[in-house]
Amino acid sequence: MQKSLHINPDKCTGCLQCEMACSYENYGVFAPAKSRIKVFDFHETGRKVPYTCTQCDEAWCLHACPVEAITLDKATGAKVVNDTTCVGCKVCTISCPFGTINYVQETGKVQKCDLCGGEPACAEACPTGAITFIDSNWTGLNKMQAWADKLGNQAAA
Numbered sequence: 001m002q003k004s005l006h007i008n009p010d011k012c013t014g015c016l017q018c019e020m021a022c023s024y025e026n027y028g029v030f031a032p033a034k035s036r037i038k039v040f041d042f043h044e045t046g047r048k049v050p051y052t053c054t055q056c057d058e059a060w061c062l063h064a065c066p067v068e069a070i071t072l073d074k075a076t077g078a079k080v081v082n083d084t085t086c087v088g089c090k091v092c093t094i095s096c097p098f099g100t101i102n103y104v105q106e107t108g109k110v111q112k113c114d115l116c117g118g119e120p121a122c123a124e125a126c127p128t129g130a131i132t133f134i135d136s137n138w139t140g141l142n143k144m145q146a147w148a149d150k151l152g153n154q155a156a157a
Helices: 017-027 060-064 091-095 121-125 141-150
Strands: 003-007 038-042 047-051 070-072 079-081 102-104 109-111 131-135
Touching: 003 047, 017 038, 017 121, 060 070, 060 091, 079 109, 121 131
Parallel strands: none
Antiparallel strands: 003 131, 038 047, 070 079, 102 109
C-alpha cells in the first residue's frame, strides 16, 4: 500500500514541530531553516498551512534532472535526491510548479522531502494531527465527507 502525507490546514496551530522534527531527522539540529517542510503564515487570515513536496506522479523534478539525481523510491513512492549525483544545477527547482525543492547553499545541492524513508518525522511530531501519513487512495476522504455533509448527509434530528 502506497502512503502519502495528508495535510489538514484547519488543524495547524503553527507550532513548527514539523519543521523542527524534519530538520533534526535530516541534519541532526533543530533549525527550521533547514526543514524540508515549511509552515506558511497567512497573516491576513491568521491561518497556518504546512507545505512540502506532494510526491507528484508526473514528477517534473525527476524528469527535468539532467544527471538523473532524482529517483523513485519504489517502496515509499518518494522522489529522492541522490546527493552524490546531484550537481546543484537547480533545473529541478525551476521545473517544480509548487516550489518545494530548495537549493542548499552550504552543500551546493538541492533538498526535498523524501518521506523519511516511509516514516515522516513531521507527521510523527505533529501534535494536532494536521499532518498525517495515510493510504494514498484516501487522501481526499475528509473533503468528500465534508462536501457530503454540506449536501445534507447529516443525521436526522
